[in-house]
Amino acid sequence: MKDINDARENPFFRRQELIGLLIFAALILVVFPAFLDTFRLNLVGKYLTYAFVTVGLVICWGYGGILSLGQGIFFGLGGYCMAMFLKLEASSVANTKIQSTPGIPDFMDWNQLTALPWFWKPFHSLPASVIAVIVVPTAFAFVIGAAMFKRRVGGVYFAIITQAVALILSILIVGQQGYTGGINGITDLRTLLGWDIRTDHAKFILYFVNCLLLLGAILLTQYVTKSKLGRILVAMREKEDRVRFSGYSVADFKIFAFCFAAALSAVGGAMFTLQVGFMSPSFVGITPSIEMVIYTAVGGRMSILGSVYGALIVNFAKTTLSESFPELWLFGLGALFIAVVLVIPDGLAGMLSHYIAPYLGKLKPASDAVNGKSPLNQTPAE
Amino acid sequence: MFGDYTLGQLGSIFVMQGFAGLILFSVFLLMALGLAIIFGQMGVINMAHGEFMILGAYMTYLTSKLFEAWAPGLLAGYFFFAMILAFLASAALGALVEWALISRLYKRPLDTMLATWGLSLMLQQVYRSVFGAREVGVDLPPWMLGSWQATDSIEIPINGMFVMALTLLITIGVAILMYKSRWGQQVRAVVQNRVMAGAVGINTERVDRATFALGCGIAGVAGSAFTMVGSTGPTAGQLYIVDSFLVVVFGGAQSLIGTIASAFTISQSRSTLEFFTSGSMAQVATLIGVVIILMIRPQGLFATKVRR
Numbered sequence: 245m246k247d248i249n250d251a252r253e254n255p256f257f258r259r260q261e262l263i264g265l266l267i268f269a270a271l272i273l274v275v276f277p278a279f280l281d282t283f284r285l286n287l288v289g290k291y292l293t294y295a296f297v298t299v300g301l302v303i304c305w306g307y308g309g310i311l312s313l314g315q316g317i318f319f320g321l322g323g324y325c326m327a328m329f330l331k332l333e334a335s336s337v338a339n340t341k342i343q344s345t346p347g348i349p350d351f352m353d354w355n356q357l358t359a360l361p362w363f364w365k366p367f368h369s370l371p372a373s374v375i376a377v378i379v380v381p382t383a384f385a386f387v388i389g390a391a392m393f394k395r396r397v398g399g400v401y402f403a404i405i406t407q408a409v410a411l412i413l414s415i416l417i418v419g420q421q422g423y424t425g426g427i428n429g430i431t432d433l434r435t436l437l438g439w440d441i442r443t444d445h446a447k448f449i450l451y452f453v454n455c456l457l458l459l460g461a462i463l464l465t466q467y468v469t470k471s472k473l474g475r476i477l478v479a480m481r482e483k484e485d486r487v488r489f490s491g492y493s494v495a496d497f498k499i500f501a502f503c504f505a506a507a508l509s510a511v512g513g514a515m516f517t518l519q520v521g522f523m524s525p526s527f528v529g530i531t532p533s534i535e536m537v538i539y540t541a542v543g544g545r546m547s548i549l550g551s552v553y554g555a556l557i558v559n560f561a562k563t564t565l566s567e568s569f570p571e572l573w574l575f576g577l578g579a580l581f582i583a584v585v586l587v588i589p590d591g592l593a594g595m596l597s598h599y600i601a602p603y604l605g606k607l608k609p610a611s612d613a614v615n616g617k618s619p620l621n622q623t624p625a626e
Numbered sequence: 627m628f629g630d631y632t633l634g635q636l637g638s639i640f641v642m643q644g645f646a647g648l649i650l651f652s653v654f655l656l657m658a659l660g661l662a663i664i665f666g667q668m669g670v671i672n673m674a675h676g677e678f679m680i681l682g683a684y685m686t687y688l689t690s691k692l693f694e695a696w697a698p699g700l701l702a703g704y705f706f707f708a709m710i711l712a713f714l715a716s717a718a719l720g721a722l723v724e725w726a727l728i729s730r731l732y733k734r735p736l737d738t739m740l741a742t743w744g745l746s747l748m749l750q751q752v753y754r755s756v757f758g759a760r761e762v763g764v765d766l767p768p769w770m771l772g773s774w775q776a777t778d779s780i781e782i783p784i785n786g787m788f789v790m791a792l793t794l795l796i797t798i799g800v801a802i803l804m805y806k807s808r809w810g811q812q813v814r815a816v817v818q819n820r821v822m823a824g825a826v827g828i829n830t831e832r833v834d835r836a837t838f839a840l841g842c843g844i845a846g847v848a849g850s851a852f853t854m855v856g857s858t859g860p861t862a863g864q865l866y867i868v869d870s871f872l873v874v875v876f877g878g879a880q881s882l883i884g885t886i887a888s889a890f891t892i893s894q895s896r897s898t899l900e901f902f903t904s905g906s907m908a909q910v911a912t913l914i915g916v917v918i919i920l921m922i923r924p925q926g927l928f929a930t931k932v933r934r
Binding site for chain 2: 311313391392395396397399400401403404405407408409411412415416418419530534537538541571574575577578579580581582584585586589
């Protein structure tokens with residue numbers, strides 16, 4: 245109980261949280277750009293776009309206890325919204341005059357489309373596209389969330405439904421080649437308002453934009469966890485009925501957590517498209533969605549920064565291992581899923597706060613203070 | 627789209643698509659039966675269920691190769707040995723997994739999903755290393771080839787009929803086991819009230835392990851049957867896993883009738899739609915339909931009230 249009281253008295257940042265955030269900011273803003281070449285930096289930028297998803301999952305899964313196995317849906321929708329704008333800009337009449345219908349994306353021409361479909365039209369404008377990046381995935385999450393949570397569907401049922409939706413969306417994107425670019429996705433993206441995003445210089449700038457957005461997302465999420473809202477989410481995870489009987493609308497809070505995570509994922513997806521230069525259904529389906537959950541689990545489902553490190557570490561391991569030992573990687577990833585769940589359910593952040601923080605004297609663990617429980621019974625209640 | 631066909635042709639199309647749907651129904655049902663037993667009994671979602679099925683399929687493949695090499699004379703009957711072997715192998719692996727993994731996670735169903743997903747990735751890699759990344763198929767015994775000519779325009783493949791008969795037998799077997807045997811009574815007692823079942827002397831841990839092993843064993847048999855109608859690759863299990871989850875949830879967990887009904891509905895609508903549009907769009911339409919119905923009626927088609 246003492247810990248919970250502490251948390252209430254605490255300001256927006258406790259000291260070690262601030263130190264942690266400053267170290268992280270220094271790492272991504274100074275250390276990485278100083279020591280990595282453009283290729284590697286771009287790779288780190290790609291990993292950091294997944295961090296948007298993991299930060300969202302901390303709220304949705306860690307705090308709210310809602311496991312979504314469909315975050316790829318929102319990452320992908322955000323990415324596709326961005327890619328559609330960039331693709332339209334790349335398919336100007338001048339660039340596509342060899343096509344039978346100039347001015348539409350190349351894959352539409354290959355699929356005998358002669359006019360731009362209606363839902364592509366808003367993506368001629370950048371402001372509309374940026375709004376769509378946030379609004380489309382969030383609205384979609386709202387529909388799913390409202391339908392499920394209002395009927396008190398949760399737990400594994402919700403996870404299965406989100407997974408099914410991820411499957412549906414990826415099959416749909418692959419199947420509707422003329423409208424979506426099919427299995428290859430939307431490729432060959434060139435410029436953003438005339439600014440070539442393929443140059444090293446542009447990649448360097450985009451990396452920093454990405455980092456600043458991520459830091460903003462971290463601050464926003466920190467604010468949510470420290471607010472009364474964050475405390476209600478935890479209470480809801482632990483004893484849903486008591487929160488409901490206390491007069492709170494549990495469904496609304498769940499919908500909020502789910503939409504919040506979706507919006508963050510969508511920003512990550514849009515930044516992914518900008519930095520990597522394409523978007524494809526392989527980031528939408530079941531496998532990427534569940535992998536993003538494991539990044540969060542490895543880093544620590546209750547720790548915002550921990551989950552970001554989780555995304556970085558797992559992806560770094562993936563790139564390194566799958567370059568040299570592709571067979572070992574899948575095996576290692578599978579083992580990682582099992583090990584994290586069985587051995588360190590609170591992830592690296594939980595390990596840090598349990599084994600190392602006690603030796604740091606006054607510096608008390610960040611994740612523990614929030615709910616004041618040991619890692620073993622910190623898992624979401626059904 | 628109907629205009630190009632005569633009434634008789636349309637009838638034949640529906641019968642044959644219906645039959646294709648029945649084969650899909652058999653595969654779904656065999657997979658969903660195992661899942662439903664495990665999910666209904668323990669509330670555990672086994673994401674590696676598809677890989678247990680593939681284990682059964684590979685066991686069948688191995689048996690067919692062994693019979694080809696050592697006992698070509700008995701080739702006609704190898705399938706029955708293969709099925710038993712598939713059941714035993716999957717059930718043994720299931721018991722092992724329950725002991726090592728699942729039993730430690732009963733209080734955390736969401737984490738079980740992640741852990742079993744990890745297990746499925748590892749098993750896929752094992753299959754890929756042992757059997758290669760390419761799909762393998764078994765040679766059907768001669769009596770299973772060919773088809774039965776019902777009328778001029780209706781042809782029913784024999785291997786399909788065999789798979790359906792097998793599904794029917796296994797479903798009846800499971801029903802008897804669950805509703806008539808003493809063990810089934812214990813399982814149902816544990817489902818309805820775990821604490822009280824333990825209090826009257828049922829060893830709930832052992833019931834859990836046996837249930838999990840049985841569910842996995844049935845998945846193995848499903849894999850065995852699957853080799854009769856399709857080829858097997860390391861990742862083939864994942865193709866069916868979401869569908870079979872939906873079958874279980876759609877039918878209402880804990881309900882055998884519900885599982886059968888929903889497997890039938892989903893497979894029939896998918897194969898009927900498949901004729902008029904592409905395969906992937908038929909799958910999408912069916913899945914969307916199921917998801918929407920589940921949003922309106924989350925407890926599924928046939929829900930039983932359960933005290934948790």
